[in-house]
Amino acid sequence: MSLSGNVAIAGAYEHPTRWAPDKSESLIMAECARGALEDAGLELSDVDGLFAASMSMGIMGVANLAEYLNIKPRYLDGTNIGGSSFVAHVSHAAAAIHAGLCEVALVLYGSTAASNAMAIGTGLGGGGGDPEAAFIAPYGMTTVGSYAMVAQRHAHLYGTRPEQLAEIAVTMRRHASLNPEAKMQKLITVDDVLESRIISTPLHLLDCCIISDGGGALIVTSLERARDLAKTPVVLQGCGEAVCHQEIGAPDLLTIAAKQSGEQAFAMAGMSHDEVDLCTIYDSFTITLLVTLENLGFCKPGEGGAFVGGGRIGLGGALPVNPDGGGLSSNHPGMRGIFLVIEAVRQLRGGLGPRQVEGAEVALVHGTGGTLGSLHSGATLLLSRD
Amino acid sequence: MSPKEIEYRTPSTNWQTLAFWEGCGRGELVLQRCQDCGIVQHRPRGLCASCLSSSLDHFVASGRAKVHTFTITHQNGMPAFRDACPYVLAYVDLEEGPRLMTHIVGCAPESVFIDMAVRADFVITDKDLGIPRFVPA
Numbered sequence: 065m066s067l068s069g070n071v072a073i074a075g076a077y078e079h080p081t082r083w084a085p086d087k088s089e090s091l092i093m094a095e096c097a098r099g100a101l102e103d104a105g106l107e108l109s110d111v112d113g114l115f116a117a118s119m120s121m122g123i124m125g126v127a128n129l130a131e132y133l134n135i136k137p138r139y140l141d142g143t144n145i146g147g148s149s150f151v152a153h154v155s156h157a158a159a160a161i162h163a164g165l166c167e168v169a170l171v172l173y174g175s176t177a178a179s180n181a182m183a184i185g186t187g188l189g190g191g192g193g194d195p196e197a198a199f200i201a202p203y204g205m206t207t208v209g210s211y212a213m214v215a216q217r218h219a220h221l222y223g224t225r226p227e228q229l230a231e232i233a234v235t236m237r238r239h240a241s242l243n244p245e246a247k248m249q250k251l252i253t254v255d256d257v258l259e260s261r262i263i264s265t266p267l268h269l270l271d272c273c274i275i276s277d278g279g280g281a282l283i284v285t286s287l288e289r290a291r292d293l294a295k296t297p298v299v300l301q302g303c304g305e306a307v308c309h310q311e312i313g314a315p316d317l318l319t320i321a322a323k324q325s326g327e328q329a330f331a332m333a334g335m336s337h338d339e340v341d342l343c344t345i346y347d348s349f350t351i352t353l354l355v356t357l358e359n360l361g362f363c364k365p366g367e368g369g370a371f372v373g374g375g376r377i378g379l380g381g382a383l384p385v386n387p388d389g390g391g392l393s394s395n396h397p398g399m400r401g402i403f404l405v406i407e408a409v410r411q412l413r414g415g416l417g418p419r420q421v422e423g424a425e426v427a428l429v430h431g432t433g434g435t436l437g438s439l440h441s442g443a444t445l446l447l448s449r450d
Numbered sequence: 451m452s453p454k455e456i457e458y459r460t461p462s463t464n465w466q467t468l469a470f471w472e473g474c475g476r477g478e479l480v481l482q483r484c485q486d487c488g489i490v491q492h493r494p495r496g497l498c499a500s501c502l503s504s505s506l507d508h509f510v511a512s513g514r515a516k517v518h519t520f521t522i523t524h525q526n527g528m529p530a531f532r533d534a535c536p537y538v539l540a541y542v543d544l545e546e547g548p549r550l551m552t553h554i555v556g557c558a559p560e561s562v563f564i565d566m567a568v569r570a571d572f573v574i575t576d577k578d579l580g581i582p583r584f585v586p587a
Binding site for chain 1: 456458459461462463464466467471483484489490491492493500518519520521522523524525526528530531534537539540543547548549550551552553563564566581
């Protein structure tokens with residue numbers, strides 16, 4: 065029996081908070097667990113697989129979390145490949161469930177990135193105590209800077225204009241204005257983006273995701289069991305993972321992990337691009353979304369600038385992306401992957417009002433972790449409504 | 451106010467990477483070549499990351515490279531870089547193959563372009579080690 069089509073997401077919960085100075089990471093995760101279990105119609109005692117990562121979880125992290133939740137799962141996975149971790153956790157959970165190693169998997173993320181004043185985009189990099197990091201540390205590569213190097217090369221090779229990148233930020237803000245929980249609601253224009261200050265050429269402040277607090281949870285189980293639970297199951301059809309770096313034999317910087325993980329997900333699902341009704345794609349920066357669409361094969365390399373224009377990726381367009389407003393406008397608590405899955409699940413269940421993609425049957429989810437222009441991970445899911 | 455020079459710290463080293471940093475201290479870009487499969491690798495390692503052979507030797511590279519991509523960093527909150535903005539962060543493709551992260555210096559940030567020919571230049575640190583940057587060729 066194939067993994068494709070036999071495992072489902074039965075519960076999903078996004079913490080409504082965007083600012084939680086009174087909460088810890090663990091508390092946010094536990095509140096999210098409560099929300100997702102309630103959503104699925106399950107109890108904490110049903111959980112026998114725990115999957116989690118966070119900005120601070122290290123050795124024993126997932127075990128500490130099990131202790132906080134007072135559960136004793138029979139399957140633990142603390143894979144931490146950055147923001148894509150939770151997208152990967154879904155496929156890891158699916159494999160474990162399919163192999164009979166657990167039955168009800170809980171995937172968790174929580175963060176107080178904003179209330180801890182973490183300068184994720186421009187405050188990291190520099191370190192240097194580690195000989196392995198010494199080849200990067202002297203150069204002050206910010207997170208923004210790494211992505212900006214991708215944008216600069218894209219502009220050089222294909223003539224992609226700042227206006228085209230800005231269009232992505234404008235679209236995400238329009239979506240956020242329809243999402244009552246989104247942090248940024250006020251509509252913006254292309255000129256607003258271009259007039260915001262340059263952080264790292266060619267990226268402006270409004271080309272960058274926001275920083276918020278927040279968290280989320282997912283319940284993954286067999287499709288068979290999911291059909292007996294509270295909500296319409298969202299079925300895993302395909303998945304893939306990849307890592308990309310700039311070491312020996314590095315390809316052009318514009319070939320990213322999404323190429324490999326996307327090809328694998330489509331092959332596993334036996335689906336074609338025209339079957340996809342919407343995407344949720346990690347939009348840490350405007351360029352991230354653009355090159356991810358190219359690498360996933362929705363358009364050819366170099367065509368992303370034109371592809372994202374004309375309303376195509378907006379609600380009502382041919383391929384709506386991030387109807388919740390994404391990381392650029394809804395929320396971005398450090399590692400955003402779990403929200404990509406949550407919004408895809410909500411869209412496939414339907415009934416989201418003005419931000420609903422009408423008749424959504426198939427969604428593609430793609431998370432990016434790390435820094436796109438240097439070491440990064442990618443994880444892709446193809447999900448369908450049961 | 452013109453930006454401050456970046457003050458480079460003495461690099462952390464181990465036996466696998468020391469030859470590279472010592473080379474920089476002499477003004478030489480030292481790379482590893484696998485004696486079994488012939489590949490040139492960077493960063494240096496204790497084995498060949500292509501064929502896993504332990505037989506590696508070092509050679510002095512030309513120092514010539516082309517800018518693969520770059521960005522002018524206008525904001526970095528880290529104390530070591532805060533006052534050095536704007537500075538040019540770049541990847542350069544060395545003539546010998548490997549890609550290096552670096553700074554482009556010795557010219558106005560706005561004059562840097564992709565495919566620009568550059569050459570290695572070194573800042574000497576404590577312990578006679580060095581940090582490679584690139585300047586217009």
